[in-house]
Amino acid sequence: MDDLGCVVWPPEPIRTERLVLRGPEARDRAAFIELLASSEVHTYLGGPWPRDELEREMSGVPQSRPGSFVVDLDGAMIGQILLRRATAHRRPAAVGKADLGYLFLPRAWGFGYAAEACTAALDWFVGVLPGEPVVLATQTANARSMRLAAKLGFTEVERFEAWGAEQWLGMWSPVTPTA
Numbered sequence: 001m002d003d004l005g006c007v008v009w010p011p012e013p014i015r016t017e018r019l020v021l022r023g024p025e026a027r028d029r030a031a032f033i034e035l036l037a038s039s040e041v042h043t044y045l046g047g048p049w050p051r052d053e054l055e056r057e058m059s060g061v062p063q064s065r066p067g068s069f070v071v072d073l074d075g076a077m078i079g080q081i082l083l084r085r086a087t088a089h090r091r092p093a094a095v096g097k098a099d100l101g102y103l104f105l106p107r108a109w110g111f112g113y114a115a116e117a118c119t120a121a122l123d124w125f126v127g128v129l130p131g132e133p134v135v136l137a138t139q140t141a142n143a144r145s146m147r148l149a150a151k152l153g154f155t156e157v158e159r160f161e162a163w164g165a166e167q168w169l170g171m172w173s174p175v176t177p178t179a
Helices: 026-037 051-057 113-128 143-152
Strands: 019-022 068-073 076-085 098-104 134-139 155-162 165-172
Touching (some): 026 051, 026 076, 026 098, 143 165
Antiparallel strands (some): 019 068, 076 098, 134 165
């Protein structure tokens, strides 16, 4: 995986009690368009993408990018987990670290799927890049995302103003056993 070191991509599907984290398939196209065009999903992300533009530009099989997992429930995509290197547009404390992002369709909200999927992705990450910290940024106004960050064990590094709103930057470090 180019942006997270020498990780083979895509990995074998990751299975949890209820979910599968896997690479994208042609059957996910409509769900990706719904996810990216949803005004509810993008309330704290600068607004949705234009559906007609997504319909035109998205190929039959959504692009498989290193660090991008489809979250599958009973054979259907309900969300996406992203693990990628934070770039210069982020806060200095984040640059170069792995950055966790997540998007879920509104019908999947409130069932614990995001926590289950993010935990599985972080567990996978520890297995392939042991000892590396992960950052997460979200708007402080996004109460659901703030609760998820706390549940996952992210701790606040800083708050800052960006895109016209207060942002929160948290960091997660894997627990490594001591000898």
